Amino acid sequence: MTGSAAAALQVEGLWKSFGPLDVLQGIDLEVAEHEVIALIGASGSGKSTLLRCINLLETIDEGRIFIEGEEITAKGVNVDRIRRRVGIVFQSFNLFPHMRVIDNVTLGPRKVLKRPASDAEADAMRLLERFGLAEKAGQLPDRLSGGQQQRVAIVRALAMQPDLLLLDEVTSALDPELVAEVLNVIRELAAGGMTMLIATHEMGFARDIANRVCFLDAGRILEQGPPAQIFAEPREARTRQFLTRIIEAGRL
Amino acid sequence: MTAQGGPDATSRGGPASLPGSRAQRRRDERTSALRSTLVAFLSTFVVFGVLVYIVVNSPGWPAVQASFFAPDIFWSSLPGIVAAFLVNIQLFLISEVLILALALVLAVARSSTAPVLFPVRLMATVYVDIFRALPGVLVIYILGFGIPGLNLPGVPTDPFLYAIVALTLIYSAYVSEVYRAGIASIHPSQTAAARSLGLSQPQALRYVVLPQAIRRVVPPLLNDFIGLQKDTVLVSYIGVVEIFRQSQIVEAGTFNFTPYLATALVFLVVTIPLARFTDWLVARQARRGGGASGAASQVASALGRSRGGQAAP
Ligand SMILES: Nc1ncnc2c1ncn2[C@@H]1O[C@H](COP(=O)(O)OP(=O)(O)O)[C@@H](O)[C@H]1O
Ligand SMILES: [Mg+2]
Numbered sequence: 001m002t003g004s005a006a007a008a009l010q011v012e013g014l015w016k017s018f019g020p021l022d023v024l025q026g027i028d029l030e031v032a033e034h035e036v037i038a039l040i041g042a043s044g045s046g047k048s049t050l051l052r053c054i055n056l057l058e059t060i061d062e063g064r065i066f067i068e069g070e071e072i073t074a075k076g077v078n079v080d081r082i083r084r085r086v087g088i089v090f091q092s093f094n095l096f097p098h099m100r101v102i103d104n105v106t107l108g109p110r111k112v113l114k115r116p117a118s119d120a121e122a123d124a125m126r127l128l129e130r131f132g133l134a135e136k137a138g139q140l141p142d143r144l145s146g147g148q149q150q151r152v153a154i155v156r157a158l159a160m161q162p163d164l165l166l167l168d169e170v171t172s173a174l175d176p177e178l179v180a181e182v183l184n185v186i187r188e189l190a191a192g193g194m195t196m197l198i199a200t201h202e203m204g205f206a207r208d209i210a211n212r213v214c215f216l217d218a219g220r221i222l223e224q225g226p227p228a229q230i231f232a233e234p235r236e237a238r239t240r241q242f243l244t245r246i247i248e249a250g251r252l
Numbered sequence: 253m254t255a256q257g258g259p260d261a262t263s264r265g266g267p268a269s270l271p272g273s274r275a276q277r278r279r280d281e282r283t284s285a286l287r288s289t290l291v292a293f294l295s296t297f298v299v300f301g302v303l304v305y306i307v308v309n310s311p312g313w314p315a316v317q318a319s320f321f322a323p324d325i326f327w328s329s330l331p332g333i334v335a336a337f338l339v340n341i342q343l344f345l346i347s348e349v350l351i352l353a354l355a356l357v358l359a360v361a362r363s364s365t366a367p368v369l370f371p372v373r374l375m376a377t378v379y380v381d382i383f384r385a386l387p388g389v390l391v392i393y394i395l396g397f398g399i400p401g402l403n404l405p406g407v408p409t410d411p412f413l414y415a416i417v418a419l420t421l422i423y424s425a426y427v428s429e430v431y432r433a434g435i436a437s438i439h440p441s442q443t444a445a446a447r448s449l450g451l452s453q454p455q456a457l458r459y460v461v462l463p464q465a466i467r468r469v470v471p472p473l474l475n476d477f478i479g480l481q482k483d484t485v486l487v488s489y490i491g492v493v494e495i496f497r498q499s500q501i502v503e504a505g506t507f508n509f510t511p512y513l514a515t516a517l518v519f520l521v522v523t524i525p526l527a528r529f530t531d532w533l534v535a536r537q538a539r540r541g542g543g544a545s546g547a548a549s550q551v552a553s554a555l556g557r558s559r560g561g562q563a564a565p
């Protein structure tokens with residue numbers, strides 16, 4: 001892929017192994033600004049690893065990653081500065097259990113962006129309000145439902161005003177009746193133009209929201225295209241197999 | 253019964269008989285609880301009665317009674333002993349503060365992962381190994397007699413100072429292991445979440461990992477406080493006049509062991525409430541949801557591994 005300078009994210013020939021296991025085997029991926037990419041694929045195909053590499057939570061073995069043209073995998077790059085620009089939301093929320101919701105949200109702005117506490121809190125309250133969480137601001141995370149916790153985790157990532165948001169199966173740990181509230185938040189973000197890379201098993205949601213769907217298989221992007229094409233007429237046999245299994249599981 | 257099937261039979265028992273049987277069961281439970289209490293009370297009474305009888309009727313009892321249970325010596329020595337205990341409390345409080353700080357530094361050093369910090373990790377590991385391996389009394393002797401014995405100009409000779417230093421060195425090795433178990437019990441996803449927000453590794457440690465880790469290790473830390481409180485008597489060997497030394501002084505003047513009994517009582521009065529409080533904290537932590545109790549048992553098992561030989565005699 002030849003990089004257009006303004007790509008929000010560009011991944012080139014990314015390899016990653018854990019010991020003898022080659023988890024990512026040459027990933028090439030380009031995401032334009034405001035684009036929403038759905039990353040689908042079987043469990044263990046490397047979705048989480050790819051997202052963690054993009055956020056530099058894993059060291060990579062080979063390849064390069066660019067954020068808005070700047071190589072973040074170059075030697076001597078300040079990883080903390082990169083992470084400010086890339087938000088990630090995890091399957092298991094990973095809220096800080098010893099901090100109130102509002103402190104979870106303002107920790108990054110206060111300690112990393114060095115914003116005065118009052119400003120950070122005012123902004124955090126605006127975000128919490130926008131996602132219907134204002135009255136939870138003073139509570140500890142374990143007093144919240146799973147859906148509320150995940151929405152707080154999204155707000156926490158948004159408070160850093162990232163250029164790119166990575167979402168790793170953010171509804172997989174939720175009771176079915178709580179999935180919709182989280183998906184609606186993501187829909188709203190997409191409508192607002194947030195650039196997102198979303199690993200998900202919610203195929204209906206992926207079809208609705210994504211500009212492009214990437215099918216990850218054994219550490220490679222086997223096939224990618226607009227949702228209509230991937231879901232209706234997948235070219236690759238492995239993609240068809242995967243989608244058939246998903247349909248049998250009643251998730252499409 | 254088997255032919256009719258269990259569930260049917262009970263439902264046919266009907267609403268009329270159910271409340272009656274439930275009340276009956278509750279009455280039975282109450283009677284059996286009362287019976288258990290009575291049995292426990294009686295058996296305790298019998299056991300202690302027999303023990304007291306054996307001791308009091310032993311041939312040596314009058315001599316032991318005279319040398320360990322002399323009321324006049326007890327009352328006359330008590331004020332001095334309680335006053336000397338204030339020295340133990342000082343030793344305890346000052347060294348505890350130093351221990352908590354030094355141990356945290358050691359634990360953080362040992363928990364670091366950056367390759368460049370390897371020398372720091374190594375030094376901390378060697379330190380902890382050495383001071384957990386040495387009997388506490390030896391450390392106290394070597395410091396308390398050895399360093400002043402060098403007669404170097406400007407080196408202080410106050411045994412109280414060396415007592416503080418020795419207790420701090422010994423206990424910070426243990427306490428650092430407690431902290432370290434706490435740090436290890438915090439799931440790496442917490443650090444990942446903090447780092448993903450752009451926090452540096454030290455910031456993640458300070459704002460996310462340590463606050464949770466320290467909360468989890470409060471009960472085992474209190475256990476170490478109890479040990480330290482008792483071990484303050486060890487520094488009597490290098491001439492600090494604390495409670496044990498004070499009772500030795502009285503004993504030397506009266507040829508009577510009652511002061512030791514008074515000292516023992518002082519420790520019981522102070523330590524038992526602290527131990528009870530610790531037990532209560534542990535129980536409370538275990539009662540709190542799965543995550544917390546899982547964490548507590550993780551801390552406990554990590555600690556079990558590190559407890560080769562406690563310094564306390
Ligand atoms: N830290 C790790 N150490 C070793 N193996 C790992 C690690 N993280 C992931 N893996 C392995 O990498 C493969 C891909 O995992 P992952 O990226 O989580 O897949 P997905 O998110 O698509 O389910 C799996 O086989 C997993 O066991
Ligand atoms: Mg995953």
